[in-house]
Amino acid sequence: MISLKQLHYALAVEKNLHFKKAAEACNVSQSALSTAITELEKQLGMTIFERNNKKVLVTDEGHVVLSKAKRVKLEVDELLQLASADQKPFSNTMTIGVIPTIGPYLLPKVLPEIRKIYPEFKLKIIEEQSHVLVDMVRNGDIDSAILALPFAIDGLMSFEFWQEDFYWVSHKDECSSQLQEITSEELEIEKLMLLKDGHCLKDHALAACSLQNKKQNSDFDSASLHTLIQMVAGKLGSTLVPQMALDQLIYTESELRAIHLNEPGPHRRIALIIRPNYVRTKEITLLKDIFHDELMKKCIV
Amino acid sequence: MISLKQLHYALAVEKNLHFKKAAEACNVSQSALSTAITELEKQLGMTIFERNNKKVLVTDEGHVVLSKAKRVKLEVDELLQLASADQKPFSNTMTIGVIPTIGPYLLPKVLPEIRKIYPEFKLKIIEEQSHVLVDMVRNGDIDSAILALPFAIDGLMSFEFWQEDFYWVSHKDECSSQLQEITSEELEIEKLMLLKDGHCLKDHALAACSLQNKKQNSDFDSASLHTLIQMVAGKLGSTLVPQMALDQLIYTESELRAIHLNEPGPHRRIALIIRPNYVRTKEITLLKDIFHDELMKKCIV
């Protein structure tokens, strides 16, 4: 029967591509690690590491086995966590990823409440684009991620806690002041400025307008909503902003107007995603409820 | 560091609820197993088994940890499989579940081809309803399942290989012979006979007609499509049949007519589902392609 130790050692070798360094990283002698690897390879009936005395490299089959070994290790780690973090929720650190078009608008609304209810809870936030976060959740690098759906999250589970529409934001001087709603047909697409490719907000905004990525003003593809808003304030064009960002972006700029985009919605749905079999699901659903409640309280319409 | 052996022993105790029997099942002495369990509990800092000298029972936290241990074991088994079954696809037995409204119509069309291409391949088929199969895939009891979508498969991955519409099947005497198409509005819903609850075919058929489960003739909720067809032949009413079943059901009964149901479709999508991280994905996609090709060849329209 193979052992976890063997897998642990093998993963260390993969990381260092060096038996001595791997051994040090594992706090064992090089010889102990060396025999463990040899024994593992014998038991599996295959070669994981191609090694002459100067180079170590991973075989093709080795890569496959090692990636499975990572998964085993992940599951074991979760088992240990299960046993220790035992019962008491929010006693261990949790790392959650969030995309740039949600983080700055959602987190200020919800983090104070979380700190209030669970003062012991250590929450670490990272910010990346959706596809990066999805990979990280799959790998177990992070506990969960907050994304806007629709997005391809095959094999993951989602807990939706909010859905919202887009608002068309323009300069007061450049739109008739009576308008209460606007449809995509009434938008001057050529003047529309959106985030640069890779941000799901752009895809969702275009989808809400039933547009493919073709016509809007791509000279100004921007890196952040804040920049976009500054450009709108500078009368360079207009943009679309999700509801949860309105308060921060618009109401600090009295020159701007936000008008509801009247297209069938919701235009994006916000969800926490986790791996299936993830062990801290209970905490995630508690978070989900807090997120939902705080958004209901603090989002302007 | 905990070991796989400990987890293995613990799972044996869970299964037998008896240290001696568990020890025999593991081919070790009772004392060896006993100390291993004690050590595991010490390392995890919790009690897994509540045991006085006459009874063994699993604690609440124990259940949680043991279910995680099962998952670890599953992943390790897959790792071993990866190493051995290595390289040569279709050399190991594979178990696939299929629902009753697909199996009898799909398998005769595809199994001969599979036997021809991969004569060594041992494929075991089980037949259950969708929700059972989904659970079995999640648990790793079976390698994959063939289902009709839409169906709730959160956390699983799907490979769709076919989509099809329903056909309205009635007795020749009971419908005008010129009809080429029929819409749900033209259907006499009260005479419509469907499978009994629990079969996703019923849900898909009703969804195709934009109906909730309310009006159709539920006196005849049947257990199989073959029975339904016999009842249609007996002039007890009409029914809806998926395309892939037409050849077997209808063209052996010359008294019947099948007419395409003209509602926006496809009315159901057929897919292979697997757990994410499942190791034999390559074989599944090969199967998927065979399924698709054979259906294209052999399905009548």
Add this chain to the structure above:
DNA sequence: CAATTTAATCAAATTTACCTATCGAAAAAT
């Protein structure tokens, strides 16, 4: 109350794991 069953415990034997030291090959330095 004796007989039986069961899990824990103990001591002894066995197996395994690990460390140090060494080797031999290959690469780098001189």
Add this chain to the structure above:
DNA sequence: ATTTTTCGATAGGTAAATTTGATTAAATTG
């Protein structure tokens, strides 16, 4: 061309762990 360094494999000795078999204590059964 020679020496030195680097690297992974290997051997031998020792410590640690595991396993076994016997024993114990508690609970159940007849």
